[in-house]
Amino acid sequence: MRRLFFFLLLSLASLGAGAQTVVFGPKSRIVASPDSPAAAILQRYLPEATGFAFPIVNALPKKADIVLREVDGLGEDAFRIGLENGAVVLEGSGKSLSYAACDFLEQEVGMNYWGGGEYDLPRVKSVVLRPRTEVPAFRYRQCSHYLLREDPLLRSWMRLEEPSDLFVENLWVHTCDRLLPASRHGAAHPEYYAYYNGRRHPGSASQWCMSNPEVLEIVCGTLDSLFLAHPEQKMISISQNDGSDTYCRCETCQAIIDEEGSPSGPILRFVNAVARRFPDKEISTLAYLFSVKPPRKTVPLENVSIMLCDIDCRRQTSLPENPSGQEFMRHLEGWSAICDNIFLWDYGINFDNYLSPFPNLQTIKDNMVIFRDHGVKMHFSQINSSRGGDMAELRPYLVSKLMWNPSASLDSLERHFCEAYYGKAAPYILRYIHTLEGAAVATDVDLFIYDSPVSYKGNILRPALLRRYNALFDQAEAAVAHDSLRLSRVQRTRLPLQYSALEIARTDLGRDNAAVQKALDLFESRVRTFGVPTLNERANSPLAYCKLFRERYLSSPEGNLAFGCPVTFTIEPRPKYRELGKTALTDGLYGGAGYVESWVGWEGSDADFTIDLGAQKAIQAIGVDFLRQIGAWVLDPRAVEFLVSADGEQFSRFSYCEIPENRSGSIEFTPVWGYSQSTARYVRIKISGQKICPEWHYGVGNPCWFFVDEVWVR
Numbered sequence: 001m002r003r004l005f006f007f008l009l010l011s012l013a014s015l016g017a018g019a020q021t022v023v024f025g026p027k028s029r030i031v032a033s034p035d036s037p038a039a040a041i042l043q044r045y046l047p048e049a050t051g052f053a054f055p056i057v058n059a060l061p062k063k064a065d066i067v068l069r070e071v072d073g074l075g076e077d078a079f080r081i082g083l084e085n086g087a088v089v090l091e092g093s094g095k096s097l098s099y100a101a102c103d104f105l106e107q108e109v110g111m112n113y114w115g116g117g118e119y120d121l122p123r124v125k126s127v128v129l130r131p132r133t134e135v136p137a138f139r140y141r142q143c144s145h146y147l148l149r150e151d152p153l154l155r156s157w158m159r160l161e162e163p164s165d166l167f168v169e170n171l172w173v174h175t176c177d178r179l180l181p182a183s184r185h186g187a188a189h190p191e192y193y194a195y196y197n198g199r200r201h202p203g204s205a206s207q208w209c210m211s212n213p214e215v216l217e218i219v220c221g222t223l224d225s226l227f228l229a230h231p232e233q234k235m236i237s238i239s240q241n242d243g244s245d246t247y248c249r250c251e252t253c254q255a256i257i258d259e260e261g262s263p264s265g266p267i268l269r270f271v272n273a274v275a276r277r278f279p280d281k282e283i284s285t286l287a288y289l290f291s292v293k294p295p296r297k298t299v300p301l302e303n304v305s306i307m308l309c310d311i312d313c314r315r316q317t318s319l320p321e322n323p324s325g326q327e328f329m330r331h332l333e334g335w336s337a338i339c340d341n342i343f344l345w346d347y348g349i350n351f352d353n354y355l356s357p358f359p360n361l362q363t364i365k366d367n368m369v370i371f372r373d374h375g376v377k378m379h380f381s382q383i384n385s386s387r388g389g390d391m392a393e394l395r396p397y398l399v400s401k402l403m404w405n406p407s408a409s410l411d412s413l414e415r416h417f418c419e420a421y422y423g424k425a426a427p428y429i430l431r432y433i434h435t436l437e438g439a440a441v442a443t444d445v446d447l448f449i450y451d452s453p454v455s456y457k458g459n460i461l462r463p464a465l466l467r468r469y470n471a472l473f474d475q476a477e478a479a480v481a482h483d484s485l486r487l488s489r490v491q492r493t494r495l496p497l498q499y500s501a502l503e504i505a506r507t508d509l510g511r512d513n514a515a516v517q518k519a520l521d522l523f524e525s526r527v528r529t530f531g532v533p534t535l536n537e538r539a540n541s542p543l544a545y546c547k548l549f550r551e552r553y554l555s556s557p558e559g560n561l562a563f564g565c566p567v568t569f570t571i572e573p574r575p576k577y578r579e580l581g582k583t584a585l586t587d588g589l590y591g592g593a594g595y596v597e598s599w600v601g602w603e604g605s606d607a608d609f610t611i612d613l614g615a616q617k618a619i620q621a622i623g624v625d626f627l628r629q630i631g632a633w634v635l636d637p638r639a640v641e642f643l644v645s646a647d648g649e650q651f652s653r654f655s656y657c658e659i660p661e662n663r664s665g666s667i668e669f670t671p672v673w674g675y676s677q678s679t680a681r682y683v684r685i686k687i688s689g690q691k692i693c694p695e696w697h698y699g700v701g702n703p704c705w706f707f708v709d710e711v712w713v714r
């Protein structure tokens with residue numbers, strides 16, 4: 001009796017304004033058309049939750065039924081949940097009706113859906129219904145979850161969309177070469193393509209000459225047939241190919257750039273001219289890298305959408321709180337003043353190291369509030385969720401919730417997720433997240449999307465903090481030691497910490513190799529168990545990383561005759577690398593997959609340097625290692641010549657090696673070895689660089705880099 005009274009008190013207390021209890025029973029049904037996807041979602045889970053069958057019927061609703069109703073006029077993607085004559089009524093249109101079904105399961109039934117068939121579903125016979133209308137802050141919401149592609153329910157659950165839903169033939173970004181292929185027009189009409197550095201650059205990665213009227217006619221013709229073939233879709237993107245500094249600076253384009261104060265000027269004039277021809281369609285274009293600054297005069301037409309990208313900004317704080325973000329804020333304010341149709345593309349993970357702690361969850365939320373308040377209508381939060389990556393499940397959960405409502409409480413969302421997903425380990429995971437986040441703000445770390453965990457070894461990953469993080473994960477693992485599902489989730493979440501410790505260890509000559517070997521073995525077995533597919537955007541495999549780590553970083557530098565020897569330069573590296581270059585090539589420490597540490601770089605030039613071995617030595621092999629990371633304009637050089645000398649004056653050729661061109665997008669090392677027999681004190685290495693990015697590359701016509709680390713003499 002006392003228990004019943006207590007229960008009544010509780011249910012009364014939990015009934016908010018307008019909330020009502022609905023008690024389901026064996027006669028409860030789902031009233032919907034038989035092919036309704038939303039009804040199928042409810043039918044899949046309600047019987048399991050309630051023990052009642054919930055048949056799908058096309059009939060007049062009765063008390064304790066659930067009614068699904070197609071309703072127009074609620075607004076794009078909006079839905080409503082309410083109560084009519086004792087029946088639950090879900091209203092929406094198309095996919096938003098499925099959103100309503102998922103929201104009902106989540107909020108009223110208390111279900112969590114994690115994707116890939118994993119879910120928590122409480123046993124309930126009744127629900128407390130809170131009538132509401134849900135309207136998204138952004139009419140289009142895009143982010144990734146590694147299970148999304150194979151899981152349509154997850155997509156409805158997270159209320160996410162894909163560019164192919166909207167854009168004709170998925171022409172949504174970097175479309176220039178698809179719309180006017182240089183392979184077709186380049187040879188006969190180089191004048192269609194960008195002019196800079198003294199010539200036209202027709203090529204798959206170059207831009208158009210936007211002031212050329214023939215380009216406008218050809219592109220409008222192409223769009224006309226594309227729209228005719230896809231009458232159901234309204235949007236298409238005319239947007240620059242990826243890469244920076246490749247826009248046209250011919251006389252006419254340059255005059256427009258000068259008048260508009262930005263290379264976005266010629267682009268927007270072109271896009272407006274297209275939009276005028278297709279008034280009932282929507283033409284999207286990029287404001288990205290060289291075009292991020294809005295033009296001074298031209299205003300986008302109403303049917304033009306601006307896809308604005310904050311790629312260069314730092315992520316340790318919100319945009320107005322760091323200098324790179326402050327600069328972007330001026331661009332956002334500029335565009336916001338002339339356009340109420342902005343598609344904001346934000347970047348929220350370390351693309352070079354998915355398995356590196358990236359404490360930007362608060363930043364994501366703060367920036368999203370700013371985007372909403374600046375009238376942004378469409379939003380892509382590019383977080384590249386990848387299995388084993390940093391907070392690869394929490395991050396998309398938060399992003400999808402916040403894209404719907406940026407004012408939602410981050411603390412509540414984090415707590416809800418962690419308590420449900422990690423169970424008893426939640427307090428430790430939450431404390432880890434917040435300790436890391438505090439360290440990022442307190443040390444003002446430069447949190448950049450192309451970075452290495454090695455850059456963080458003096459701030460957010462300093463030894464004292466690593467020790468605390470690991471202690472928290474030890475506690476988290478102990479708390480769920482008897483819950484194998486949650487233990488595996490905790491261990492998967494720990495991978496970035498393990499990877500970072502390995503990365504940092506390889507830069508420390510005083511490391512304990514046996515301990516590092518043990519840590520590497522554990523990391524290898526975990527990435528294998530959890531099926532971690534990649535370390536980064538360039539698809540580098542974690543297992544290949546482990547293999548390379550053993551060969552490269554755990555071998556002793558003692559067998560290298562060049563170890564610790566002084567280096568003098570005839571052709572110096574770029575100024576930024578001159579100080580480092582004095583020691584880095586022979587210090588026994590090998591650069592990793594990012595050029596941000598240990599690597600010595602040359603840009604647009606050759607290299608030439610000499611190593612003094614200190615005495616005459618017998619030499620059988622000389623090697624030098626390069627980094628290839630074409631996304632960062634870091635290409636293999638063309639050739640290496642190895643020379644030797646007894647006196648440092650007269651050099652003779654030891655060996656000459658040509659390097660075949662490699663266009664692979666993976667980040668790889670290119671070791672180059674020359675073999676011969678000689679006795680010498682001085683070793684000279686002459687490297688012929690590519691110097692200029694080739695036409696297939698994003699940087700076409702601009703200087704490219706090569707990076708060298710570690711010279712071997714045997």
Ligand SMILES: [Zn+2]
Nearest residue numbers: 209248250253
């Ligand atoms: Zn031009």
